Amino acid sequence: MTEKTSLQTTVCVVGGGPAGLVLGYLLARMGVEVTVLEKHADFLRDFRGDTVHGSTLELLRDCGIKQRFDALPQQHLQEMCINFGGESLKLGDFQGVKPFDYICLIAQWDFLNFMASEAKALPSFRLIMQCEATDIISESEQVKGVLATTPEGALEIRADLVVACDGRSSTIRKVLKLPVTNLGAPMDVLWFRLPRKETDPSGLEGRLGAGHMMVMINRGDYWQIAYLVPKGSDAQLRTQPITDFQQQVVALVPYLQERSALIRSWDEVKTLVVTVDRLQRWHVPGALLIGDAAHAMSPIGGVGINMAIQDAVAAANVIGRALQARHILDETTLTEVQNKREAGVKRMQSLQVIAQNRVISAVLRAKGKEPSVPLVLRWLARFRWFRNIPARIIGYGFGREHVDTTLFKAK
């Protein structure tokens, strides 16, 4: 049997997703000794959100790494359309939105690999892959670190602070038994890909039909497609022949007629269970939770990654400042992170829940009748200032955080 080994660090970040890697990178830029644990061997997981919004582009610019990021394969999205039963309406427009008038569509593994390689160049950063946190170390009602498994055996990581960035199924959240407010969601999402032709529309388009809804994201030579189904209906749907599903896709997007046959089996269609929830308290003595671990976001607006990164920026500023000024990380510090981020998260989730209840539920329940464009939307969509509002909210969120680069150590 292999022996348990242990290591000591200042901040132990559990989870190498967008929140965890950005937090690790920023703390390392501030000279904080940080160890990030990621349970997988690589970042090559498909069907995660693939968007980087304006607030994150600003962060990359402020850190001086945007030029290198820009060299990665990506597409830029400048408008969002919704197609009601065949009639398309532009409802989001980034033209004129500052400082970045686009959303960047980039494979999430490219973004995570990029952040990991930038962070690895910093002396106080350590990333341990295939390292899964399974429990916390608790002494005198204070979290003192985590226990983890690795291919080499058990690992004990002792830390001044544990930051859980381990996503919506967070182990740390479960172990700490933190109370959760569940906001519910009427839908789950089926994800799949189909080839894209040059003659297809560009950009991002939502398609609404009677009882069906689909969002298509232009990824260059393919469409990444999210097909919304009523919550819990996935198992029943999968008992039908795949040809029935192909027909439902074509009913919404007729130009996919020939390509729909490329969805050969249900194995090519992944189900993502949608959860919208948030913790009432994001911290306990010695531990902080951010990103989806603190508040799972609905896929509406594709804002989850950027909300998680905004949490990471707020946490890095507060932790970096506390360590440089007072050399301690107490409950006041952790409360400050929640106070900075909670109001923005609540506002965004409220908008998502309104969209879920007023639009998505209604469309998924509708039988037979194609939805038509509400008159008020048709009128509002004529004005760019109106189309800029959803673009600004999606691109920059509420109460955006700027990294405090005065805390950065000289390289």
Ligand SMILES: Cc1cc2nc3c(=O)[nH]c(=O)nc-3n(C[C@H](O)[C@H](O)[C@H](O)COP(=O)(O)OP(=O)(O)OC[C@H]3O[C@@H](n4cnc5c(N)ncnc54)[C@H](O)[C@@H]3O)c2cc1C
């Ligand atoms: C259907 C769907 C579509 C979405 N589309 C978009 C989109 O287009 N754009 C967008 O911005 N957001 C989207 N989101 C939301 C987005 O995926 C999340 O909000 C975002 O990834 C949260 O980032 P995170 O770093 O907090 O957590 P995650 O991205 O979940 O990262 C958590 C990381 O922790 C690791 N981990 C988990 N447990 C452990 C453990 N015990 N020990 C060590 N490591 C662990 C995981 O492997 C993972 O790498 C979508 C969500 C859904 C459900």
